[in-house]
Amino acid sequence: MIGRFVYLKDVVTLQLDPEKCVGCGFCTDVCPHGVFVRENGSIRIAFRDACMECGACARNCPADAIRVRTGVGCAQAVIHSMIGRSGEGCCSLDSGCC
Amino acid sequence: MRYTVDPGLYALGKPGPADSVLVTANYKLSFDALRAALPGRNAWILVVDTKGINVWCAAGKGTFGTDEVVARVQACGLHHVVSHRTLILPQLSAPGVAARQVKTHTGFTALFGPVDARDLPAYLDAGHKATKAMRRKKFPLRERLELIPVELVHSLKWAGIIATVFFVLGGFLDEGPFWISASRAALGPATALLGGIAAGAVSTPVLLPWLPGRAFTTKGLWAGAILAGAALPFIGPKLSGALETVSWGCGVLAVSAFLAMNFTGASTYTSLSGVRREMRWAVPLEVVLFAIFAGLWLYSRLVST
Ligand code: SF4
Ligand code: SF4
Numbered sequence: 001m002i003g004r005f006v007y008l009k010d011v012v013t014l015q016l017d018p019e020k021c022v023g024c025g026f027c028t029d030v031c032p033h034g035v036f037v038r039e040n041g042s043i044r045i046a047f048r049d050a051c052m053e054c055g056a057c058a059r060n061c062p063a064d065a066i067r068v069r070t071g072v073g074c075a076q077a078v079i080h081s082m083i084g085r086s087g088e089g090c091c092s093l094d095s096g097c098c
Numbered sequence: 099m100r101y102t103v104d105p106g107l108y109a110l111g112k113p114g115p116a117d118s119v120l121v122t123a124n125y126k127l128s129f130d131a132l133r134a135a136l137p138g139r140n141a142w143i144l145v146v147d148t149k150g151i152n153v154w155c156a157a158g159k160g161t162f163g164t165d166e167v168v169a170r171v172q173a174c175g176l177h178h179v180v181s182h183r184t185l186i187l188p189q190l191s192a193p194g195v196a197a198r199q200v201k202t203h204t205g206f207t208a209l210f211g212p213v214d215a216r217d218l219p220a221y222l223d224a225g226h227k228a229t230k231a232m233r234r235k236k237f238p239l240r241e242r243l244e245l246i247p248v249e250l251v252h253s254l255k256w257a258g259i260i261a262t263v264f265f266v267l268g269g270f271l272d273e274g275p276f277w278i279s280a281s282r283a284a285l286g287p288a289t290a291l292l293g294g295i296a297a298g299a300v301s302t303p304v305l306l307p308w309l310p311g312r313a314f315t316t317k318g319l320w321a322g323a324i325l326a327g328a329a330l331p332f333i334g335p336k337l338s339g340a341l342e343t344v345s346w347g348c349g350v351l352a353v354s355a356f357l358a359m360n361f362t363g364a365s366t367y368t369s370l371s372g373v374r375r376e377m378r379w380a381v382p383l384e385v386v387l388f389a390i391f392a393g394l395w396l397y398s399r400l401v402s403t
Contacts, residue, residue, distance in 0.1 A: 005237055005306070005307065005365075005366075005367045006312065006367070007312055007367055007368050007369060007372045008312050008313060008369075008372040008375060008376065009312070011369065011371045011372045011375050012369045012371050012372065013371055026197070028233075029189075029210055029228070029233065030189060030192035030210055031233070032189065032190065032213055032233065032234060032235035032366075033234065033235065033367060034230065034233070034234055050367065051369060052366075052367050052368060052369045053369040053370050053371060054157075054158065054192075054193040055193045056157075056189075056192035056193040059192065059193060059194070059195070059196045060192055060195075060196055060197055060198070062198055069370070069371070070158075070193070070370075071369070071370030071371075072158050072363070072370060073362050073363070073365075073367075073368030073369045073370050073372060073373040074362055074363030074368075074370075074373065075314075075359045075360050075362045075363060075373050075376075075377055076360050076363050077363060078370075078373060078374060078377060
């Protein structure tokens with residue numbers, strides 16, 4: 001866990017259905033935060049709190065085994081959407097967001 | 099300066115039909131980073147139309163998506179240009195691109211390369227294998243520093259407007275000649291705003307991993323408190339009393355907390371669910387702090403006159 005930024009505890013919507021998972025490992029390839037690990041041949045969520053709900057894993061899972069409500073973790077975009085403006089360019093162009 | 103590149107197929111060096119095809123966004127910095135990462139190599143670069151937005155943001159918005167990649171492969175006649183059937187996409191495009199659908203629609207196997215273009219040579223030489231480290235999106239100090247100028251420009255603009263309001267109000271409310279009383283009255287608010295910006299938009303990004311707390315607002319409050327504590331001996335004697343000093347401290351905290359909260363958007367690891375949960379308590383707190391800041395300042399003027 002050293003050197004890993006972790007945001008809030010127990011808040012993300014990520015769900016893995018082990019019944020559906022075929023163990024292809026695509027999710028471990030696409031996840032930018034090492035959330036999934038392979039253990040004794042099967043895949044499990046090892047670092048749930050590190051998930052940023054980007055949706056890369058769900059989109060690339062061939063077995064439809066992953067559920068996550070995707071979005072951009074950007075306070076300004078949330079404010080914009082609350083006051084009815086579409087979340088246009090909430091921060092700098094080359095930042096991690098929008 | 100133009101920040102976009104025309105979508106299409108580009109040659110890096112003198113590529114032949116067997117050379118790799120690397121896909122990127124039509125944001126100039128993404129394109130340049132890719133080229134700079136591959137000195138002396140021959141490769142094809144397929145630039146997809148992301149409306150000039152970088153890979154990750156575009157993938158999140160869906161502009162760097164399956165449909166666009168499929169359409170661009172077909173529009174460029176990639177089947178006739180290369181003999182192999184492999185595309186290498188940036189890993190950070192994966193939120194928008196479903197590799198197996200690209201394969202279904204184009205016949206090209208879409209592989210996700212490393213997060214950082216700089217790791218591409220190693221990835222290619224290893225036969226399309228990325229190490230665990232290459233698959234991680236990090237948030238190093240260099241990257242956090244690069245974000246500071248934009249945050250500063252935005253917040254200073256707003257601070258200027260708010261400080262002007264305090265200045266004009268102070269000029270009317272305080273006794274004495276307008277300019278003198280306005281400057282005296284605005285000193286607290288103006289330095290509070292600047293202090294809040296220094297803490298929230300500079301210290302917080304720089305000290306991110308070391309500030310206590312997981313929520314960005316908590317980190318911002320710490321940064322603000324440290325800065326306020328350090329600056330108080332210098333500012334305090336210039337303020338008109340206890341009320342104005344409390345107002346000043348709340349001002350620093352309000353601004354610092356708000357700007358730190360906004361930095362979630364620029365960071366690389368916050369989730370929408372998390373930001374929503376943080377905002378549930380952070381926004382009311384920031385509003386209250388700001389209200390105390392403005393309210394006590396006003397109260398101390400109305401009572402003293
Ligand atoms: S991508 Fe889906 S099927 Fe493949 S290992 Fe991950 S969860 Fe299982
Ligand atoms: S949503 Fe993104 S960060 Fe979360 S597990 Fe999936 S790929 Fe990783």
